């Protein structure tokens with residue numbers, strides 16, 4: 001190869017590599033994480049029994065239904081005083097899957113048929129498809145217990161980070 005051609009080849013190579021790096025960053029920024037959200041009451045009240053679920057994981061109608069039935073919440077009484085309940089509900093709705101603008105939330109909301117109002121993230125078609133490689137006996141391991149226990153495997157779950165590099169499945 002002549003010197004000129006070699007230079008050209010190196011140039012093309014580096015442009016392509018930069019392209020890949022940019023594409024990768026783009027993917028991470030847009031689809032690997034949910035945006036940071038915070039509300040003090042939500043943090044206190046909704047993390048005492050389980051993972052603090054990011055509001056971008058369910059659509060508005062799901063949060064409304066859940067928040068209006070807290071006295072019978074998956075077999076537990078999770079009732080709140082009306083003021084706290086309203087504040088948390090408004091926070092959840094404002095950041096819900098169908099109001100958020102990130103790609104992950106958009107996919108979740110698209111996966112749920114309009115006529116269905118799931119109360120479990122772990123039962124949405126999106127969740128089931130993302131976890132189709134996790135077998136039933138893995139969910140039942142003592143350190144996991146149920147698919148609802150996101151933090152058992154995703155250490156960044158409460159910050160909305162589900163990237164592959166942060167998945168560790170307990171034995």
Ligand code: HEC
Pocket residue numbers: 045046047048049050053073074076077078088119120121122123145146147148149
């Ligand atoms: C008194 C305990 C308690 C409190 C407080 C509580 N929850 Fe729960 N929640 C539960 C239990 C129990 C389950 C079922 C967990 C399981 O199946 O492993 C559950 C499940 C859920 C699920 C479904 C998880 C899934 O995808 O399967 C969501 C979403 C949820 N809770 C949201 C909330 C929100 C929002 C709040 C705050 C307003 C809250 N929870 C407060 C006990 C509680």
Ligand code: HEC
Pocket residue numbers: 031032057121122130131133134138139144146147148149150151152153154162163164167169
């Ligand atoms: C048993 C451990 C385990 C639990 C519990 C679990 N996950 Fe996962 N999750 C995984 C594994 C493993 C993958 C990767 C699947 C793959 O790459 O095929 C995954 C993938 C994901 C992804 C996709 C990551 C990507 O970039 O494609 C998201 C989002 C996710 N999980 C969210 C959740 C949420 C929300 C919960 C709780 C409601 C949860 N997971 C509970 C093991 C778990």
